[in-house]
Amino acid sequence: METALEEQLPRFKEDGHREGDRAYVLADWTQNPEADLLSGETRAILTRAIDSLPAHYRAVLILRDVEELSNEEIAQMIGVSVASVKSRLHRARMALREQLTRQLGPRV
Amino acid sequence: MTCKEAIAKLAEYLDAELTPLDLAGFEAHLRVCEPCRAYLATYRKTKELAAKVNRVDMPEELKTRLHALLVDQIRRTS
Numbered sequence: 791m792e793t794a795l796e797e798q799l800p801r802f803k804e805d806g807h808r809e810g811d812r813a814y815v816l817a818d819w820t821q822n823p824e825a826d827l828l829s830g831e832t833r834a835i836l837t838r839a840i841d842s843l844p845a846h847y848r849a850v851l852i853l854r855d856v857e858e859l860s861n862e863e864i865a866q867m868i869g870v871s872v873a874s875v876k877s878r879l880h881r882a883r884m885a886l887r888e889q890l891t892r893q894l895g896p897r898v
Numbered sequence: 899m900t901c902k903e904a905i906a907k908l909a910e911y912l913d914a915e916l917t918p919l920d921l922a923g924f925e926a927h928l929r930v931c932e933p934c935r936a937y938l939a940t941y942r943k944t945k946e947l948a949a950k951v952n953r954v955d956m957p958e959e960l961k962t963r964l965h966a967l968l969v970d971q972i973r974r975t976s
Binding site for chain 2: 800802805806808815816818820825832833836837840845846848851852853858859867868876879880883884886887891
């Protein structure tokens with residue numbers, strides 16, 4: 791099911807700092823063994839997060855990060871600017887990162 | 899550089915596409931900003947995990963068809 795991507799992007803205060811309590815903005819789960827092993831649970835979270843992306847974000851993410859096509863190749867294939875490919879890719883990654891952090895980061 | 903500006907540059911940083919000036923500003927910000935270091939680490943890891951979880955070996959012909967399908971999906975939804 792698609793969820794609003796906007797809800798999963800980082801929010802910023804007026805001074806440019808990221809919003810959220812300290813434990814949350816400092817959450818770094820990259821050394822968490824679940825992330826390394828891509829355990830069943832992490833795999834399920836990630837698959838769900840990818841499925842929940844709007845289709846045109848999901849497709850760009852897969853073409854770039856899984857299929858490893860270049861931004862330029864994708865732009866040409868889908869008929870949009872390179873800037874638009876980059877923007878969709880970045881937003882898609884941030885949304886997935888947010889989902890993983892909610893699950894693997896500190897409970898808030 | 900603020901956190902907001904640094905996070906906006908992450909993808910270009912990972913692709914080594916920042917101008918020398920932006921790169922210097924980005925790295926200077928990271929040195930003093932622990933939340934942005936955490937953001938960068940988790941962003942990079944997310945990209946790796948997404949690749950791993952979805953990567954399957956498939957014949958070239960099937961890959962071409964997958965690309966066509968994805969392109970079609972984008973065209974229909976954007």
